Amino acid sequence: MNVYDLPDKTGHFGPYGGVFVAETLISALDVLREQYEYYQNDAAFQKEFACELKHYVGRPSPIYHAKRWSEHLGGAQILLKREDLNHTGAHKINNTIGQALLARRMGKTRVIAETGAGQHGVASATVAARYGMQCVVYMGAEDVRRQATNVYRMKLLGAEVVPVESGSRTLKDALNEAMRDWVTHVEDTFYIIGTVAGPHPYPMMVRDFQTIIGKEAKIQMLEEYGRQPDALIACVGGGSNAIGLFYPYIDDDNVKMIGVEAAGKGLDTHQHAATLTTGRPGVLHGNRTYLIQDDNGQIIETHSISAGLDYPGVGPEHAWLKDIHRAEYVGITDDEALEAFHALCRFEGIMPALESSHALAYAAKYAPTLAKDKLLLVNLSGRGDKDMATVAQMSGITF
Amino acid sequence: MNRINQTFTALRANHRKALIPFITAGDPDPELTVDLMHCLVEAGSDIIELGVPFSDPMADGPTIQRSSERALKHHVTLYGVFEMVAQFRSKNAHTPVVLMGYANPVEAMGHTIFAKKAQEAGVDGVLTVDYPPEECEQWVDCLGQHNMDAIFLLSPTTKLERIQQVARLAKGYVYYVSLKGVTGALHLDLQNIKAMLEKLRQSVSIPIGVGFGIRDGATARAVAELADAVVIGSRIIEEIESTPRNNVLNKVKTLVQSFRTAINENAPHSNLK
Numbered sequence: 063m064n065v066y067d068l069p070d071k072t073g074h075f076g077p078y079g080g081v082f083v084a085e086t087l088i089s090a091l092d093v094l095r096e097q098y099e100y101y102q103n104d105a106a107f108q109k110e111f112a113c114e115l116k117h118y119v120g121r122p123s124p125i126y127h128a129k130r131w132s133e134h135l136g137g138a139q140i141l142l143k144r145e146d147l148n149h150t151g152a153h154k155i156n157n158t159i160g161q162a163l164l165a166r167r168m169g170k171t172r173v174i175a176e177t178g179a180g181q182h183g184v185a186s187a188t189v190a191a192r193y194g195m196q197c198v199v200y201m202g203a204e205d206v207r208r209q210a211t212n213v214y215r216m217k218l219l220g221a222e223v224v225p226v227e228s229g230s231r232t233l234k235d236a237l238n239e240a241m242r243d244w245v246t247h248v249e250d251t252f253y254i255i256g257t258v259a260g261p262h263p264y265p266m267m268v269r270d271f272q273t274i275i276g277k278e279a280k281i282q283m284l285e286e287y288g289r290q291p292d293a294l295i296a297c298v299g300g301g302s303n304a305i306g307l308f309y310p311y312i313d314d315d316n317v318k319m320i321g322v323e324a325a326g327k328g329l330d331t332h333q334h335a336a337t338l339t340t341g342r343p344g345v346l347h348g349n350r351t352y353l354i355q356d357d358n359g360q361i362i363e364t365h366s367i368s369a370g371l372d373y374p375g376v377g378p379e380h381a382w383l384k385d386i387h388r389a390e391y392v393g394i395t396d397d398e399a400l401e402a403f404h405a406l407c408r409f410e411g412i413m414p415a416l417e418s419s420h421a422l423a424y425a426a427k428y429a430p431t432l433a434k435d436k437l438l439l440v441n442l443s444g445r446g447d448k449d450m451a452t453v454a455q456m457s458g459i460t461f
Numbered sequence: 462m463n464r465i466n467q468t469f470t471a472l473r474a475n476h477r478k479a480l481i482p483f484i485t486a487g488d489p490d491p492e493l494t495v496d497l498m499h500c501l502v503e504a505g506s507d508i509i510e511l512g513v514p515f516s517d518p519m520a521d522g523p524t525i526q527r528s529s530e531r532a533l534k535h536h537v538t539l540y541g542v543f544e545m546v547a548q549f550r551s552k553n554a555h556t557p558v559v560l561m562g563y564a565n566p567v568e569a570m571g572h573t574i575f576a577k578k579a580q581e582a583g584v585d586g587v588l589t590v591d592y593p594p595e596e597c598e599q600w601v602d603c604l605g606q607h608n609m610d611a612i613f614l615l616s617p618t619t620k621l622e623r624i625q626q627v628a629r630l631a632k633g634y635v636y637y638v639s640l641k642g643v644t645g646a647l648h649l650d651l652q653n654i655k656a657m658l659e660k661l662r663q664s665v666s667i668p669i670g671v672g673f674g675i676r677d678g679a680t681a682r683a684v685a686e687l688a689d690a691v692v693i694g695s696r697i698i699e700e701i702e703s704t705p706r707n708n709v710l711n712k713v714k715t716l717v718q719s720f721r722t723a724i725n726e727n728a729p730h731s732n733l734k
Contacts, residue, residue, distance in 0.1 A: 072595065082564060082591045084520035086638055089618035228526050229516065238519045238526075245520075248618075345564040345591060346517060358538040359569025360516040 066312040068382065073262020073349075076385060078378035081261045083348045087241070090248045095263045097168050102270065107163065114159050115274060118192065119149045121156075122278040125286065125439070131409035137429040138436035141291065142412070143279055143307065145443045152415065152444030153275060153303045154185035158254055160271030162189040165252035172196040172247065175254045176240040178205055178233035178299075179369030180212025181415075181444065182256030187221035197221040200240045202232035205369060212448060230363045233373055237347055257300025258377030261348030265377050272306025279439060280310055291439035293318035295428070297420040298391065299335065299371035301380045303443035308389060318390070321380060322424045324366035325393030335364035337376040338384050338391040351378040367396035367452065368416035370444075398423040400456060403446060415444035416452065464557040464585045465610055465633040468507050469668045469689065479634075479690035480505060480681075480721055481670055482697050483561065485512035485525065486542040487532030489701055489709065495548045496710055497701075502556050504714045505721030510588070510692065513542050513562030520590045524695040527702065539566050539575070543582040550583035559586035559612055559633070572600055576607040586610035586633045594626050601630050614638055615665075617657055624664045634668040634690060637661065639675070649674045655687050678723030685724040693720055 068075045081091060101107040115121040123144045132140045145153040158175075165173055173195050177183030183199040190197030199216055203225040206213055213223050229235035237260075244253040258265045258272075283290050294311060296304035298321040311317045326334030334340070341352040346361060354362050354374040366372040383389035394402075399416055402423035406414050414422055418441070425440045432438075446453070454461065472479055482501050486494050498509055514532035518525060546558050560579065567575050567589060579587065587604055589597065594613065601611040610633030615624060617640065627635060639654050654671060661669055671684050672692025681691050697713060704712045 080596055081593060082596055083593065084590045084616075084638075085593060085614040085619060086520065086616045088593060088623065089616070089620065092620075228523060229530070234517060238517055241519050242522065342569075344568050347519065348591070353565070355565065355569060357569065359566035360533065361565070 068379065069262065069266050073266065075379045075382035077343070078350050078381040079262055079265055080350055081348065082345045082350060083261050086245050087261070090244065091261055091263070098164060098263050098267050101164055101167060107167065111160055111163055114163070115156065119155050119159065120147065121274065122282070123147050125279065125282045128406070128410050131405060132429065134409055135426055135429045137434065138292070138432035138438050139434065140425050140429055141437060141439045142442040143275060143439060145275060145303065145441060146412070146414065146418070146445035150185050150188050151447065152181050152185070153272060153306060153441075154182050154256060155188065156274055156306070157256065157268050157271040157302060158182070158185040158189045161252065161254045161267070162193050162195065165195065165254070166193055168252065170195070170250055170252040172198070172251045173254050174198045174200065174240050174243050174251055175256060176200045176233065176236040177256065178202070178236070178372060179448065180205070180209045180216065181370060181448070183216050183221070183223070184212055184219070186254050186256070187216040187219035190221060191219045198243065199223050200226055200236040200243065202230070202236050203227045204231040205233065205236070209369065211451070232363070233369075234347070234361065257302040258305050258379060259300045259347055259349060259351065259375055265349065265379055268302050269305045269309055269379065272302050273309045275303065275306035275441065276308065276310035279307060283439070287437060290314060290317050291437040292432070293320055293428070294439050294441070295320045295322060295421045295425050296441035297322045297371060297417045297443060298338070298376060298380060299324070299373050299417065300375070301377035303441050305377060305379055307439070307441045308383070312388060319383070319388065320424065320428075321389055321391040322420045323391055323393050324368060324371035324420060325395045326365040326367070328395055329393050332362070333365035334393065335366045335372050335374070336393040337374065338380060339393050343381065346375050349378045351381045352376050367399060367456070368420065368449070370415070370417040371420065392424055394420040394423045400453065402426055403453060412442070413446035414442055415446045416449045418443045419446070463608060463610065464555065465508065465559075468557055469634065472507060478685040478688070478724055479507040479668070479670065480717070480724055481508045481510055481672070481690050481692045482506050482717055483510040483512060483692060483694035484697060484701070485514055485528040485532050486545055487514055487535050487537030488528040488698070489531055489706055491532075491535050491537055491541060491545070493706070493709060494545045497713060498549045499553065500710045500714050501717055502553060504717035506556070506717060508557045508559060508690070510559045510561045510694070511542065511546065513539060513560055513566060515563040515566060518563060522695060524698050524702070528698045539570055540578070543578050543584075546582040546584055557585040558583065559588060560584055561588040562590065564589050564591050572603045576603045576609065580607040580609060584609055586612045588612035588614070588636060590614070594623070594630050598630070605632070612636055615661060617653060621664070624661060628664045628666070631665070631667060634670050635661070635665055636692060637669050637671045637688070638673045639671045639684070640673050649680060651683055651687070654684065658687050678719050681720050682723040682726055691720070691724055693717070
């Protein structure tokens with residue numbers, strides 16, 4: 063049996079990944095890689111990480127059988143990995159704790175982060191408060207306007223939120239700006255990237271911190287169902303919750319892996335963020351991966367109802383899993399995601415994040431095509447409280 | 462011998478240092494770029510770095526990013542940039558032109574097509590900001606086959622092993638980034654630059670240009686005493702940005718002339734720290 067052991071020493075997943083940054087960032091990345099390679103195998107570090115996940119985040123997160131919804135759909139059983147029950151309401155905190163612990167060991171006193179909808183920003187501000195570090199969050203000016211509540215949440219946690227006015231004033235521009243801050247303040251600053259993208263070692267490191275999701279799932283499935291699921295389903299923006307669930311299953315050929323991208327207003331429009339489904343390989347934000355770009359190699363603005371999936375790139379490991387056909391990537395539109403959002407509210411009393419609703423929507427399409435004894439494990443990556451304003455607006459309701 | 466080598470050989474013979482201005486192709490608009498290039502030469506520039514606009518210029522500061530955005534509003538593409546260089550070449554056969562940009566537009570076109578078209582247009586060197594040496598040996602070969610130099614960045618934090626690696630691949634000149642941070646940042650430490658250039662020269666045999674953070678004549682002069690070339694970027698872009706279009710050529714010419722004069726002056730004592 064082949065044992066999957068990517069990335070290689072230089073951070074490549076096949077042709078993807080790598081370190082595509084200006085010389086000014088190389089030495090900071092070298093130091094980060096060396097430090098992470100050390101602490102990755104350091105028992106005390108791993109013990110502290112596990113302890114924080116248990117007592118601060120509230121792990122392990124349960125697997126919940128969405129029985130009523132499964133019955134209604136009339137096919138496979140839908141199981142939910144409840145990352146929405148984590149402290150701060152999403153999987154993002156798994157990674158920010160890992161990186162903040164590393165930052166502390168590296169003697170950094172200031173952390174910076176980029177954020178789109180604000181979830182990673184909130185998770186970063188949270189851990190900065192927890193460990194007494196200064197925190198600056200870069201956020202596109204457009205997103206600051208759209209996500210006022212999360213901006214306030216970050217400020218309550220003591221973070222400074224810097225609106226980014228350049229480019230399309232969204233997540234990708236916030237990422238550019240955070241990189242600039244890092245290269246200028248590298249002595250005292252640690253850059254907490256929120257997804258499995260960016261230059262090596264970020265895609266590997268963020269994945270490693272998120273694999274707690276899949277590791278727990280493997281144990282829980284055996285304990286509660288006596289077997290592993292037939293398929294894993296997770297939404298993919300940058301892809302951190304998906305890789306966190308998928309990674310421990312990569313060598314289990316019987317478990318299908320399905321990543322769900324944001325098809326926005328439709329794959330035949332230009333208003334979507336389905337990078338793997340419609341994009342082409344290129345170089346952005348420090349790694350080679352699939353990108354949504356025009357014929358001239360300029361990055362195109364994306365669209366999704368869910369800000370967390372609204373990104374023109376995708377983690378390089380997903381690019382590789384797609385190319386080797388180990389994982390399959392599909393698109394779900396805004397409308398389909400919204401329908402699944404409402405369905406889960408009504409059938410299960412669980413309000414999912416709009417990001418996670420994409421994974422749920424695909425499960426709702428897929429389950430009825432399968433027998434009732436099949437098991438689909440969906441990563442419910444976050445809760446939907448943050449999305450109430452968006453959902454209300456889509457339904458024509460003002461408060 | 463290509464134009465970059467010829468230029469540095471001639472400069473050395475005259476005990477002069479190179480002045481390398483940077484502008485973004487298509488900023489403020491595509492019609493003005495070729496005139497601006499000629500104007501830079503008239504003002505005493507030795508090599509022109511021409512920025513290829515990119516939607517996500519991660520290593521640049523806000524000034525150069527804005528210039529990229531202005532150019533992209535005019536839908537400037539790589540083919541458009543090649544046309545500008547070819548037009549410039551039709552009247553200027555001797556001033557080297559170096560394209561500076563990011564990997565993705567190049568990859569979208571394809572390495573081989575890019576190299577062929579760039580050579581045909583009269584490009585002499587290419588600096589791809591986000592291709593560090595580990596990721597681009599093939600690319601360097603491709604440029605070499607088309608008689609173009611691969612220009613590389615070195616930074617204050619570059620370790621000896623990498624300096625040697627870059628020294629093996631780099632042609633034309635290397636571009637030493639004189640401070641940590643992005644283009645257009647403010648503070649320079651001349652003592653550090655001096656020490657670092659001495660270290661670089663032990664491995665790098667081709668000329669070394671210094672850029673990032675050079676905003677006035679005095680700094681340019683002080684840097685010229687240490688380096689083989691002085692690169693001026695953001696300061697010129699600021700001039701373009703703040704000047705009405707019909708006066709851009711005049712203002713840029715005056716500014717670049719002032720840098721030229723400062724660099725030529727023999728002033729061993731500088732009041733900069």
